[in-house]
Amino acid sequence: MKCGKELLLLGVMCVVAKSITSCRDGFVSQRNRCIDYNECVVDNPCPQHSQCFNTNGSYYCQCLRGYRERKGRQNFNHEGHCEDINECTELSGTCGFGATCMNNIGGYNCTCRSGYVNDTTDLPQGVCVDIDECADAKLKQEDICGNGYCENLNGSYWCKCPQGYTNYGKWRTPCSELDCESFNAPETSPSPSLSGLAAIFSMMRNSCLALSTSTVPDEGKANGEALLEKFFTAAEALLSPMQPLDRGEDVTDLLHTVEDSIRFIGPQLKQKTNKIETTETDAEIAVQRGDTRPTGAVSLINENARLDMDWAAASGTGPYPGFAMAALLSYKNLDKYVKQSFDELKEQEEGKTDPTFQINSKVASVVVSNPSTQNLSHPVYITLKHIKANEASEVLKYKCVYWSERGTWSTDGCREHKSNATYTVCRCEHLSSFAVLMALYPMEHTFGLQLVTKICLVISLVCLILCIFTFSCCHSIKGTRTTIHLHLCICLFIADLVFLAGISQTKPVGGCRFVAGLLHYFFLGVFTWMLLEGVQLYRMVVLVFNATLRPLYLYTFGYGAPLALVTMSAIIRPEGYGTDQYCWLSLKDGLIWSFFGPVCAIIIMNVLFFIVTVWKLAQKFASLNPDLSKLHKIRAFTVTAIAQMCILGLMWVFGAFMFENAANSAVAYIFTILNGLQGALVFLMHCLLSKQVRDEYARILSCICISEKKRYSDLLSSTNPSSSQSQSQGSRSAQITGESQI
Template identity: 65%
Template sequence: MEYWKALLFVGLLCMLRECLSECGPGLLNSEGRECIDYNECLQKPCGNNSKCFNTYGSFHCQCMKGFKEVRGRVYFTLGGQCQDINECRDDTDICGHAANCTNLIGSYNCTCQFGYTNATSSPGNCKAVDECKEAEVKNEDLCGEHGTCENRNGSYWCMCSTGYTNYGNYRTTCSKLDCDSFNGNGGPAPSLGGLADILFMMRNSCLALSDPSTAGDGKVLLKKLFTATEDILSPGHLDSSEDVSSLLVTVENAIMLIGPQLKDGRTKTNTAETDIEIAVQRGKTPPTGPIHLTNENATLDTDWTTAAGMGSYRGFALAALLSYKNLEVPVNRSFDRLTGHEKDGVSPSFQISSRVVSVVVSNPSTQNLSSPVNITLRHLQDNVESAQLSYICAYWNESGAWSTDGCYQWQSNATHTVCTCKHLSSFAVLMALYDMEHTFGLQLVTKIGLTISLLCLVLCILTFKFCRSIQGTRTTIHLHLCICLFMADLIFLAGISQTKPVGGCRFVAAMLHYFFLGVFTWMLLEGVQLYRMVVLVFNATMRPLYLFLTGYGTPLLIVVISVIIRPNGYGTDQYCWLSLEHGLIWSFYIPVCFIIILNVFFFIVTVWKLALKFTSLNPDLSKLHKIRAFTVTAIAQMCILGLMWVFGAFLFQEGTTVEAYIFTILNSLQGALVFIMHCLLSKQVRDEYAHFLSRVCTPQKKRYSDFTSTNPSSSQSQGSRSGQHTGESKI
């Protein structure tokens, strides 16, 4: 636009000159007809960032300092268009080697780099600063008590003493190295397979940091750490709470060593077994602001003030969130510290309901934080809210067990639980499972039933031992079955819940294992004897030596092998029985299932043979008597052979309250059923009872004689003849 104005102005002058006078360009005819100069600059013909200079009969434009022309001479003269000169680009050394150049419109600015200062007012005259001397004058300690400040060109380095390091950040204070935490003396024992390699690697890395010329690569070291932990975290390697504690402590110490060596502010690493995010901030002053770390299974919310701590600042602050993907099974025990969670008088059972996570911060005082941290943990399974379960926030303490001290549940739903804790460690959400409402009723039924069963078993033992008319192989089997069942019920009633001390609980579990196996072994012998009596008919007796070796020797052999292979499998935190975690329960399940299958076979064959015999009985015997005799015999066999345990096996999978009561009543009254079926319903035994009572209480003799038989002598003689013929009691 300025160009066209100037051109129009010149044209008008030319027209005026031709019309009024004959003066040249840029001249005007005065009143005296004299040509005088006209100042074209008054019309501002030049563009921005330029100056107009008037000449006789003309003018010209010139760019200001810091600008240059961008058009041809004609246009420049008329329009005066100028462009800024980038001095920083055209002259890279305009500010000197120790300054940074910043371009401005028509000018530039020089700023001295860190460690330099401008000695004069002119740019490009930056000189190095001796920070060490300045700090000494100001009575400041740049490197800490165990560091020496050395001035460098434009900077300074803190040279740390042996045993101290600044993790390669040479302008930070020196921190003490705790390399002893990675040996077998001051730290966790390297008994866990693979842990010794991690300790060796981390100790060497720790010692190398004492050399100021060595700067570790945090990312490489972090990758090596979690590659080494994958083998340890594989199933079957973590067998005890001590192993878990050793691994958790070692990994946390390693993160404290690796974190300050990471170059990036945020680092995320995923492996098949772990998921970690580490945040690091550095500076001369402690950082502030919130911290939010997250992964697929957990979220950490805290702040940098909590992460750095209130003590001496080491030049950096660190926060890390580590999630273990497959650590639930090894730590799904050790709940002995969890007390005070009873509901309506019922103590719950616990199980892990989230991934195990570790929170690591650079704050050395993690046992009493200035403000609590919030940890959100995702549940392993989405559970519908119910009165029979609740979620508890717990941490893994130094003794290798779960504890809730200092942690509480802030809020929870079907998928997540938010835990608020005043200290830091490894955390998880525990699901407290409360048994069905009638747990107290079941316990009462069990105690009453077992008490009745014990009394009945005492009567059975006395009967089978001293009743002469029924002596034989079956009676011997019944006698020792009752002895084993009596001992099992007595130990169960007295010691199943006595989990303390641990040694006593393991002894109770081993005894229960032995005597319950003994019960099933004698049940198997009962089935074998029934089969021989019904099928073989002749030569149905078995030598007592073989019976004792089988009935007591087989369970003893199984228990001894189990104790040698899995001694820690006896006793749990809830009851003194075989642990489900170590696989020892199969030393009971497999023999029991094998015996039950065999006894089912013997039971079917026995009932079938008995059915054939009943059909061939005297036709004068009423049909009702046949059905009654068959039913009584079948129930007796089912009771002795323990077929109700088949019902119990299905109940343990998924049972209702009614089924639980049925199973509890049948098993707790098993001794009473043995007494009823094999004593009270046996005519020979009733006759012996009547004979015994007749001596004690003579007036009742007639009543018992009437109850047992109208012709006692005939029945007894018949029983004697039957015993002499087969050596067994009647079925």
């Protein structure tokens, strides 16, 4: 009982002590006293972008400068949220005159606009003042207006051009001289077909004079788009009734007038791209402006032509640092009026088969702002659509030509980059004021060449079949060398068969590429097996034991090496298989060397093998006890192998030029005859000139003859039984007689 009272008393004392030392929220007990608890220092309960303020027993938060509380409260607790204030839109007069306000998170910046500068170091609220560009240019000894006078404006400046000069309404562009005299009518009277040139000259001259006499900026802002439309309307009236032009000078005047007019109108155009089409012309003009010369690629296209060039080549060193223009103009019917003037091309073809030239594309002109285009820093590519598509039965050569100052078509500085049945891509090193077009001439193979090709290939195929039969069935000549000859003939047979059936079947494209791939593979296979023959001869002479090659090694290399080369070539450049005229490797972009490269390497290695072989043979013949029969046999093998290599190598020397469009008839006939008679020559060297093969042929023929005689005898005995009976009796009597004699 006493213990319970003590526990009760102790509990009461604890409750009293706790009530005495307990503190309210925001206070903390220290030495039995309640003091303020600083939440800002210990907990920092305020949200981001705000500042905490402590109070006696509590705290409050305020947003930092540049922020406001989401609900507009000035003082708030931890539940508040501070948002950025956009001073540029919500505060007026944030930045001074001539400055641009840029809002930042929690603040803003003032930047001076072009033509102004900050005159204080306090940038956010600084005042921007006008820059006197004219005074600065004089101080720096810069000629920012060229031939004009610099006049300062608020935030800018104006190049005031004197009479005879203009900046085409672009205030800050240097003034350049206007050559209005270039639009004077020529002294010599043009052809009656070009009588409409006078209207174009007059219109361009008046526009030029109006620009050269303007003294107020607004007057210089000519409407280039309207002037361009008027010009093409006048050009349409000039070209529509035109008759064929006999004089080259008339064509030159026409092209120069059109190009000079576009070059004059270009700087007045406001739009970056202008396309305009009439019944006679189709044009696209691209314009670039900036403080520096433009860079990058530019492509212009219309129905009949395409232009790909670089802006650096288009602008060059023109009078306008930030201006460049490139224009592509196609004449829809001009090709009908300029069908002559091929004298220069005929001079270049002198000594060759006399070609017939004709224009096979629309005439296209390229105009750029670059005043010097005789030697461009980057080549220009012009794609011209063919008027007449190339047919599979035609063998044509395309020429990229331009209209020269001599009034004729010329190829200087322009060449064919890529061509197919429907278009040709021309690569030109210059432009100037020329029309870029395409010419072609036919070079058809004669019927005689086609007939010779078929006859020779048929003979070759028949001989190769005989070779394959011989090497497969004659057991007396079995061996490594015979195996090599067998597979060489198989590869050559398939290659000739594919050549005969598909070399000219260019449609469809996929089938033509497949034929080209087969020819590539099997002709490489022929040379690969020829290399193996050289290796085998070398081993027969140099090695005394184990001179034969295992069949597995032969098949792996003979068929695997060509397959690897063709596979890599097809993966790297599949479009090079098949051309518009032949199903063979393209002679462009170096793909043909995937065939000629290995062929040359094989021929060089075989030459080395044969030199060593002949040298070793000579040493063996000079030895004391030579095995003459074996050496004579190897010598015969070597001679036939060298002859075979010479025939195949010589054939592809002419084959390198056969698939050129300019190949003449002599090259074509030589290649055809050598290619067609390969099988016959292989049959002659390896079969008819081999004594073992001749003996095998004689044995086979004798077996055939004996079987025929036996069959004939059996036939007679079956048809005359009495005779056979008497013969049997006679034979029996002879036997009896003989036995009696013995």
